[in-house]
Amino acid sequence: MxxxxxxxxxxxxxxxxxxxxxxxxxxxxxxTRRALLTALVRRLVALDQAELEEAARRAPVPRDAEDLVAGLAALTAQRLTGEGRQRSLARYACAIESVHHPELREILTPRENTAREAVRAVLTAHGVPETAADARTVTLLTCVDGLVFDRLVHGGQVSQAELRGLVAGALRTETADGAGR
Incomplete structure (x- = not known):
C-alpha cells in the first residue's frame, strides 16, 4: 500500500x-493511524533484518574487498527489484515520516546483524583500527543506502565501480602525517 x-x-x-x-x-x-504506521515500520524492520540474516547465511563470509563489493552489489540489486523495491520505497517513506514521529525513528535505527559484522570484519582484517571500523561500517552502509535511494528515485542500478569506490574509501588507512593510503 x-x-x-x-x-x-x-x-x-x-x-x-x-x-x-x-x-x-x-x-x-x-x-489509530499512528498505531498502524508503527506496526508497519516494525514489520518492515523485521523483514529487512530477516533478509540480511538470510543473505549472510547463503553467501560466503567476505574475505576481501572484492567479496564485500559482490555482497553489496547483491544487496543493492535485491533492494531495487521486486518485493525488495516495494519494501525500500515503503521504508524511505517511513523514514521521512519519522521526522514528524520520533517514535518511528527509534524503530528504524539500524540494528546489528551478521551483515554489519561481516563488513566490520573485512575492514579490520585490512588494517582499519577497530574503533574506526565501527564508524566506517556505518558510513559505508549509509552511503550504499543513499545509492539505493538515488536509484529508486532516478532509475538505474548501483554499479560495482561505485561500490568498489565506497569500499576503497572505507579501507583507506591514515598515516602518521594524516595522509590516506
Whole structure:
C-alpha cells in the first residue's frame, strides 16, 4: 500500500481493501493511524533484518574487498527489484515520516546483524583500527543506502565501480602525517 500510493494512501480502509478484509478489520487491530504506521515500520524492520540474516547465511563470509563489493552489489540489486523495491520505497517513506514521529525513528535505527559484522570484519582484517571500523561500517552502509535511494528515485542500478569506490574509501588507512593510503 505504502510503496504503491505513498503515505497519504496508507489508510485503514485501503489496507482492508488491499488485504481483502472486511471493512473495519484493520482499525479493530490498529485503532489509530499512528498505531498502524508503527506496526508497519516494525514489520518492515523485521523483514529487512530477516533478509540480511538470510543473505549472510547463503553467501560466503567476505574475505576481501572484492567479496564485500559482490555482497553489496547483491544487496543493492535485491533492494531495487521486486518485493525488495516495494519494501525500500515503503521504508524511505517511513523514514521521512519519522521526522514528524520520533517514535518511528527509534524503530528504524539500524540494528546489528551478521551483515554489519561481516563488513566490520573485512575492514579490520585490512588494517582499519577497530574503533574506526565501527564508524566506517556505518558510513559505508549509509552511503550504499543513499545509492539505493538515488536509484529508486532516478532509475538505474548501483554499479560495482561505485561500490568498489565506497569500499576503497572505507579501507583507506591514515598515516602518521594524516595522509590516506
Amino acid at each position: 505504502l510503496a504503491a500510493h505513498g503515505m497519504r494512501g496508507l489508510t485503514h480502509r485501503a489496507v482492508d481493501r488491499a488485504a481483502g478484509l472486511p471493512s473495519g478489520t484493520t482499525s479493530a487491530y490498529y485503532r
